[in-house]
Every structure is written in structure tokens, then in C-alpha cells.
Amino acid sequence: MTAATTTFAKSISSLLNGSGPTPPLTPNGEEPKSISRSSSPHPLVSSQQNLLRLKAHLQNLPTDLLKHVHLSKIRRDDPNLYFSAIRDDLTGLAPIVYTPTVGEACQKYSHIYQGPEGLYLSIDDKDRIPEILSEYASKLSTTPQILVVTDGSRILGLGDLGIGGMGISVGKLNLYVAGGGVNPHGCLPVVLDMGTNTESIRDDPLYIGLRRPRVGLEEATEFMDCFMAAASNAFPNAVIQHEDFYSEAAFAFLEKYKNKYRMFNDDIEGTGSVILGGFMAAAKQASAASGKALKDHKVVFLGGGSAAVGVAKEMMNFFRMQGLSEDEAKERFWLIDTKGLITSTRPDVVAGKLASHKKYFIRNDTEGKEYPSLASVVEFVQPTALVGLSTTFGAFGEDVVRRMADLNQAPIIFPLSNPTSKCELSFSDALEWTDGKVLFASGSPYAPITRDGKLREPGQGNNFLVFPGIGFGTLQAGAKEVSSAMITASAISLSEALNEEEKAAGLLYPRLERIREVSAKVAAGVVKKAQEEGVDTNEKLRGLDEAALIKEMNAAQWWP
Ligand SMILES: NC(=O)C1=CN([C@@H]2O[C@H](COP(=O)(O)OP(=O)(O)OC[C@H]3O[C@@H](n4cnc5c(N)ncnc54)[C@H](OP(=O)(O)O)[C@@H]3O)[C@@H](O)[C@H]2O)C=CC1
Ligand SMILES: CC(=O)C(=O)O
Numbered sequence: 001m002t003a004a005t006t007t008f009a010k011s012i013s014s015l016l017n018g019s020g021p022t023p024p025l026t027p028n029g030e031e032p033k034s035i036s037r038s039s040s041p042h043p044l045v046s047s048q049q050n051l052l053r054l055k056a057h058l059q060n061l062p063t064d065l066l067k068h069v070h071l072s073k074i075r076r077d078d079p080n081l082y083f084s085a086i087r088d089d090l091t092g093l094a095p096i097v098y099t100p101t102v103g104e105a106c107q108k109y110s111h112i113y114q115g116p117e118g119l120y121l122s123i124d125d126k127d128r129i130p131e132i133l134s135e136y137a138s139k140l141s142t143t144p145q146i147l148v149v150t151d152g153s154r155i156l157g158l159g160d161l162g163i164g165g166m167g168i169s170v171g172k173l174n175l176y177v178a179g180g181g182v183n184p185h186g187c188l189p190v191v192l193d194m195g196t197n198t199e200s201i202r203d204d205p206l207y208i209g210l211r212r213p214r215v216g217l218e219e220a221t222e223f224m225d226c227f228m229a230a231a232s233n234a235f236p237n238a239v240i241q242h243e244d245f246y247s248e249a250a251f252a253f254l255e256k257y258k259n260k261y262r263m264f265n266d267d268i269e270g271t272g273s274v275i276l277g278g279f280m281a282a283a284k285q286a287s288a289a290s291g292k293a294l295k296d297h298k299v300v301f302l303g304g305g306s307a308a309v310g311v312a313k314e315m316m317n318f319f320r321m322q323g324l325s326e327d328e329a330k331e332r333f334w335l336i337d338t339k340g341l342i343t344s345t346r347p348d349v350v351a352g353k354l355a356s357h358k359k360y361f362i363r364n365d366t367e368g369k370e371y372p373s374l375a376s377v378v379e380f381v382q383p384t385a386l387v388g389l390s391t392t393f394g395a396f397g398e399d400v401v402r403r404m405a406d407l408n409q410a411p412i413i414f415p416l417s418n419p420t421s422k423c424e425l426s427f428s429d430a431l432e433w434t435d436g437k438v439l440f441a442s443g444s445p446y447a448p449i450t451r452d453g454k455l456r457e458p459g460q461g462n463n464f465l466v467f468p469g470i471g472f473g474t475l476q477a478g479a480k481e482v483s484s485a486m487i488t489a490s491a492i493s494l495s496e497a498l499n500e501e502e503k504a505a506g507l508l509y510p511r512l513e514r515i516r517e518v519s520a521k522v523a524a525g526v527v528k529k530a531q532e533e534g535v536d537t538n539e540k541l542r543g544l545d546e547a548a549l550i551k552e553m554n555a556a557q558w559w560p
């Protein structure tokens, strides 16, 4: 097998080919039964001390990347210690184990590599995938429950990072455990190596992936067909999350596998859910300030990729809930890509060159006039909301943001591109340029700011607020698929998760410290919808009301 295999948590990885750290052996070479896999060398070294030591050590490390690397080693050695640290300080550590630092870790993956962290499958092994996966499954003591799989082709807004994409699969699974309560031994990160189109990565002598250009979509689909079938066969109860595939592939795979396997695409559907949830809260606040009807909100998107199109389609549900028809709901959205507003008269559209996933949002009402820039679209549309999924740092400039504040009592501005180096607008600029009026959420975190004596807390509109609940709920329901209605149910549950204190503070999303509670609520919403749709199989959860389902979700969560 050219593919290196190990799972997320060391106790599984050590079953396989000596990967992962080795506990001390007895003179006859056997692992002593009494030695725990904790990193304690002596019974008097308590787990509490180990946790304190880890926290102190992290404080002394000078960069976030070094902290990330150190934590990765701890996760492999001692998942309990690792997840105890995250449990105690999710707000402080999420930016280290997830965005933004995970982006840098993916970029430098082959340089900071300390050993296998999951399943690395090469396209050269395409015909052996069923054999590799069934052999792998046979060696595991815990069956994987959640697989996060990427091909590394669009990692956050950082482009094609090849096998470095493994870092994002691992980062997402960190949050499945920390936020969703999935057992770390049930988490399997996967990277499918199909080459990379980033020349500097291919030329790097330390690169550990295939040094050749990425295969085309047709070949990639053949490989995906093999992987999806083999993974679903080897791990029949697992949920498969697709992550950070380039947009064309992301849509093609979602369409092909959605009704066939228990899978969803996090960038299209997870992001759609989390932004619908946050927009429901933001639109209410904005309408309260302006007196404008909820159905009259107008949303301009900078970006026309998988995330923008996925979010816009999911957000249509907000307008459907206000009584609009599908066509009327669609009319509330304007999408801009590198060529400007997507209109029926734009030359590339007329020439039939528009990517198929963008076609749904073509505007037919621009009377032959084109709007090439964000500023021109804002002037034409006069939107109430601006959403950034463009991978372009600083793309929401001062003129546009100030104009949004002129047009709206409480402009909704969501610069959602990750990591921070790709974010369209910083929180401080957003506050400054709107004179504090903005309703703000970004993809990567910003620190709160005190302005005019008031603490302003930015929202983090990141799919990590929902995907743990979507995956966990699907698992608990034993759902045969992850339906679109289950995704929308997750958004509604998220929006209902805000407590009174959070509402009073004007937050758009629940605080991160409550993520376990929030994930249980999201999961319960997903289970309920699966039941209503008849795709669930877990009879024990049938007939339970929301409160009882939440209790069941809480009880099923793993804790370090
Ligand atoms: N907050 C969250 O939870 C999430 C955030 N994201 C972030 O969203 C971003 C986009 O992801 P994805 O859609 O998959 O990526 P894509 O690369 O497929 O899409 C980017 C889109 O932005 C457009 N674009 C790029 N530069 C500009 C510009 N200067 N002006 C106007 N449009 C521009 C591109 O246009 P064209 O098509 O013409 O090339 C393309 O349509 C990433 O940074 C990712 O991290 C993604 C998922 C979740
Ligand atoms: C958050 C996420 O999934 C992304 O930026 O791709």
C-alpha cells in the first residue's frame, strides 16, 4: 500500500504498522498490560498536572504554528489530554487547531509533518481502494463514524495544496470531537492524492504527495466513485463529509452522491446552513432598526464559487419563510465573480462559458447594462446585506462599506473568506467605516472591540457551528442520507440556539463556549427532520420531542 494509514487518535493508529508513538515494552517485547496510553511516565504525574503543563508550554511557544504543531503531537500521543485542553479553552485554541492557523499548517504540511494522521489514498491505488479500506477496517477496534475527505484542491482560500489538505480534514475532525462530542476514535481524516496544480509545492523537495499535475474532473470522478463505494462498504454507518474540493468538483460530487451515500458537502451545505442561521438573526435586527419588511432584504455576494452559490441557495429559505415563491426568493440575490455581476448579457454568459453552478443566479433584469465592480453593484442594487466568499483580502473597501452604512441603519456585512489573510474586511474597519452600525460576522475569528464604552463582539460565521451537529445528528438518527431539509433544519436550530443574554448583547451566533449545547440542539433538529422525512433508522429516538432528543444527544456525546 503506498497509502500511509493511521487514524486521528493514536490508540487506533498504533494498531497499524507501527505508526504512532510506541509505549515502553517488556523485556520479552510485549506491551505491558498495566501501562496506560496516557503520556504520564509515573502514576504520581496526574492528568491534571499534564493539562497544566500543556497549557503553560503553549503559552511559552512564540508562534501559533508552533502551538499547532505541538498540539498535533499531543493529539496523536494522548487524545484525552488534547481534548481536555480544548474543552477548557475552545475560544483560545480554536484559532490554533482550526482557522486561521490550520491554513498555514496546510501550506507547510510537508515541512511540519510528524507522521501519518489519517488515511492517505493515492490515485495510483485506485483499483485497490476496496482492498485497502477493508484491510484497514479489519484492523480497527473502533469503527469510524465520521470521515472528512478532501482532495486538497481548494484549501480555505489558499488554493491547491495537494496532500497538505490532510491538515483541513484533521482540523474539521478536531471540532467534531470538541464541538460535537464525537468520539475521537470514531474520526477518520482522509486525503485523496490526485496530484497538485501548484508548481511550487510539486517542486518542494520535502513534498510528500504525488509530484504531478492534478488529474482532470473525469479521472477524479472515477477515483471518487471507487472511494465513496469502498468507504461506504467498509464503514457502513459512517457519515462522509466532503471538504474543500474545488467548486466544479464539489458540485459534481454532491449531485452524484447526495442521494446515494450518507454524505454532505460542508462548503456548500454546511456553510449554507450557518449563514442562513446567522442571517435570520441579523435580518431581524436590521429590520427592527429600519422598519423594512424581512422579505425586502437584498443580498449582494462577492464570489460565485461553491461557498457563495451554496450559501445563496440555502439563504433562499429565509425568503421562502417570508412567503415568497422560489422565483421571488431568487430575485433577492446578486452574485459577482471576477468578471462582475453575473448577468444574462455579460459576454462570457452569452458565449455559454459560464460555469454551470453559477447559472441559477444569472440576473435577467439589468437591461443590457453590465456592473463590473462591487461598488457599481452596490449602487445599482442598494443592498441591505453584503456577503464575501471571494478569497480576496480587503475586497470590501472603505467606499463600499461607507456606502452600505449610508444606505442602511444596520448594514449586514459578512466577510466570510478564510483564513484571515483572505478575509474581505476586518472587524475594526467594519466598525470604523459604519460608525459602529454594522451587523458583522466573519469566517475566521476577530477579537471583540470596545467602542464608545460598549463591548462589540463579532460573529463567527463559520460552518463549524453546524457541521458537528449535522454529522452527529445523522449518526444518531441512523439516517440513510443527509437530505437538504436536514441541512435547513440545522440552520433553524442554530438560529433558535441564541439565549436571552446573547440576544441582549446583539450577537448573531451563540457563544463558542456553549458549542456542545448548541451542537446537541442542532443534532436534535437534524434527527427530527430525518424522522419527518422517513430517512431515519434508529427507532429508539422516534416519538421523542425536541427536549428529549436534546437530552439524548447530550447523553451520547463523548467527553475527555
Ligand atoms: N466561513 C465559512 O464557513 C466558509 C468560508 N469559505 C471561504 O469561502 C471562500 C471561497 O470558497 P469557494 O467558493 O469554494 O472558492 P472558489 O475559489 O470556488 O470561489 C471564489 C469565487 O470568488 C470569485 N472572486 C475571486 N476574486 C474575486 C474578486 N476580486 N472580485 C470578485 N469575485 C472574485 C471567483 O470568481 P471566478 O469564478 O470568476 O474565478 C469565484 O467565483 C474561501 O476563502 C473559503 O475559505 C468556504 C466555506 C465555508
Ligand atoms: C470554513 C471552511 O470550510 C472553509 O473556509 O473552506
Ligand SMILES: [Mg+2]
Residues within 6 Å of the ligand: 156, 243, 244, 266, 267
Ligand atoms: Mg471548507
